[in-house]
Amino acid sequence: MVTGPPNQSSDFIIIGSGTAGSVLAARLSEDPALRICLLEAGGSATDPRIADPLAWPALQGSAIDWGYATLPQRHTAERIHAWPRGRVLGGSSAINAMAHVRGHPADFEAWVAEGCSGWGYADLLPYFIRSETSEFAPSAYHGADGPVHLIRPQDPHPVTLAYLQAGSERGLAPTDEHNGPRMPGPTLNTLAIKEGRRQTVADAYLTPAVQARRNLSLRLASAVEGLTIGKDGRCRGVRLATAEGPVELRTERGVILAGGAIGSPLLLLRSGIGPAAELRRLGIAPCHDLPGVGANLHDHLLAGGNVYRARQALPPSKYQHSESLMYIERGAPGSPAAPELVLACVIAPVVTEMFQAPPMGGAYTLMFGFTHPQSRGRVALRSADPGVPPAIDPNYLAEAYDREAHLEALGWARHIGAAHAFDEWRAEELLPGQAPMSRAERLAFVAKAAYTHHHPVGTCRMGEGDEAVVGPDLKLRGLDGLYVIDASVVPRITTGPINAAIIAIAERASDLLRGRAPLDPIIPS
Numbered sequence: 001m002v003t004g005p006p007n008q009s010s011d012f013i014i015i016g017s018g019t020a021g022s023v024l025a026a027r028l029s030e031d032p033a034l035r036i037c038l039l040e041a042g043g044s045a046t047d048p049r050i051a052d053p054l055a056w057p058a059l060q061g062s063a064i065d066w067g068y069a070t071l072p073q074r075h076t077a078e079r080i081h082a083w084p085r086g087r088v089l090g091g092s093s094a095i096n097a098m099a100h101v102r103g104h105p106a107d108f109e110a111w112v113a114e115g116c117s118g119w120g121y122a123d124l125l126p127y128f129i130r131s132e133t134s135e136f137a138p139s140a141y142h143g144a145d146g147p148v149h150l151i152r153p154q155d156p157h158p159v160t161l162a163y164l165q166a167g168s169e170r171g172l173a174p175t176d177e178h179n180g181p182r183m184p185g186p187t188l189n190t191l192a193i194k195e196g197r198r199q200t201v202a203d204a205y206l207t208p209a210v211q212a213r214r215n216l217s218l219r220l221a222s223a224v225e226g227l228t229i230g231k232d233g234r235c236r237g238v239r240l241a242t243a244e245g246p247v248e249l250r251t252e253r254g255v256i257l258a259g260g261a262i263g264s265p266l267l268l269l270r271s272g273i274g275p276a277a278e279l280r281r282l283g284i285a286p287c288h289d290l291p292g293v294g295a296n297l298h299d300h301l302l303a304g305g306n307v308y309r310a311r312q313a314l315p316p317s318k319y320q321h322s323e324s325l326m327y328i329e330r331g332a333p334g335s336p337a338a339p340e341l342v343l344a345c346v347i348a349p350v351v352t353e354m355f356q357a358p359p360m361g362g363a364y365t366l367m368f369g370f371t372h373p374q375s376r377g378r379v380a381l382r383s384a385d386p387g388v389p390p391a392i393d394p395n396y397l398a399e400a401y402d403r404e405a406h407l408e409a410l411g412w413a414r415h416i417g418a419a420h421a422f423d424e425w426r427a428e429e430l431l432p433g434q435a436p437m438s439r440a441e442r443l444a445f446v447a448k449a450a451y452t453h454h455h456p457v458g459t460c461r462m463g464e465g466d467e468a469v470v471g472p473d474l475k476l477r478g479l480d481g482l483y484v485i486d487a488s489v490v491p492r493i494t495t496g497p498i499n500a501a502i503i504a505i506a507e508r509a510s511d512l513l514r515g516r517a518p519l520d521p522i523i524p525s
Contacts, residue, residue, distance in 0.1 A: 018091020
């Protein structure tokens with residue numbers, strides 16, 4: 001499917017219609033002098049479950065999921081973890097849980113410290129504001145007329161209310177919201193839901209732009225085989241695989257990879273851009289030796305989990321099952337450091353394949369995790385054949401810090417779960433159970449319960465040094481006409497879900513690509 005004029009040549013070709021690609025296509029096409037071509041390997045978002053906020057768990061493993069899986073993970077009982085990623089218009093914003101959490105200001109200052117000048121919190125705050133329509137506006141932190149419509153539950157589930165009360169009972173000071181001046185503490189989630197329906201980033205940005213602008217061409221079901229690199233070291237376009245044979249599309253100003261933390265490094269590797277020795281072993285002729293491609297892979301881990309049998313039948317959530325994330329500081333309250341632990345109350349039993357789930361409506365879960373993993377892994381090719389699944393190794397819990405943080409989060413979940421606030425709802429703790437546990441037994445439980453929070457980042461790291469893949473201008477190091485703008489450029493993961501930060505990155509990047517001065521930094525009083 002092609003929407004808009006099917007030009008063979010464009011000013012910019014964007015690969016991927018997920019969060020970053022949708023923002024970039026919409027913002028760049030605001031300039032009528034630019035011809036923008038957006039390529040998406042998947043199809044239209046026609047599955048009715050996409051729009052239903054409660055249906056997101058069923059989308060994982062469906063036809064609109066790339067269906068990635070990790071290598072066996074040594075520190076999680078040799079388990080292979082499913083890694084859902086959206087293969088559809090809107091990308092993973094069409095299958096995620098819709099939580100909109102920007103991250104802590106300290107997250108972005110860490111990026112600056114790693115050589116990412118211009119990407120601090122004050123630099124990105126105007127783009128967070130520009131992107132959203134928030135119920136908290138007007139405020140120094142929020143926008144009132146952006147594309148992304150954000151809500152908080154107006155009628156929270158009674159178990160969610162008990163959970164928030166339990167946090168206060170255990171000494172955690174409540175906060176108004178995750179995206180304002182203070183992040184830690186019990187509060188309701190901010191959600192990308194509009195008029196009762198999921199709002200994907202494509203809904204927010206891309207669909208209105210495609211309908212209104214002839215300079216924006218959208219090609220669905222368009223799998224990119226490789227990048228075309230000229231002898232002068234400039235990316236000249238892309239090669240598509242079609243039923244009629246290969247098609248080459250050319251670009252005047254650049255190709256933008258927005259395929260995410262898995263898709264973007266894989267395309268670079270297949271195009272001969274990456275660790276040269278690794279590529280030669282696969283029979284791929286290197287055209288640009290860049291050792292950082294695919295490295296620095298990391299992800300948030302939750303655990304499914306701390307499960308409780310309900311004392312009475314649970315009514316369904318009116319939102320998306322998980323109406324609150326609770327961030328917990330490890331140090332003194334009020335520290336400028338980002339919180340290191342997170343809990344999520346889910347109005348459903350959530351377990352991994354290692355456990356038997358109780359029936360829906362009969363149990364709830366306190367998922368627990370940590371926010372700044374130190375373990376790093378890698379995504380790599382197994383073969384030059386694009387049909388062979390990649391080798392994805394997040395190296396979960398390899399670092400001792402991560403194992404200790406996960407144990408501490410488990411302790412907090414059980415501490416919250418046993419609070420009097422839950423007395424009306426808690427019948428008994430099912431997992432890990434009520435029997436005393438040694439440290440070794442708790443580690444073994446965590447290994448079986450560990451569960452991706454679906455936030456992979458870092459595989460085309462922004463920064464300085466030999467391991468950096470892009471600079472602060474998001475241009476690929478050593479090649480002209482090639483940019484990476486998506487979760488893969490994040491050098492260190494943010495405290496919360498990554499989607500909101502990717503929107504802001506793409507918003508700011510669109511100004512840089514158009515040659516416009518970035519918005520002035522904002523430092524709220």
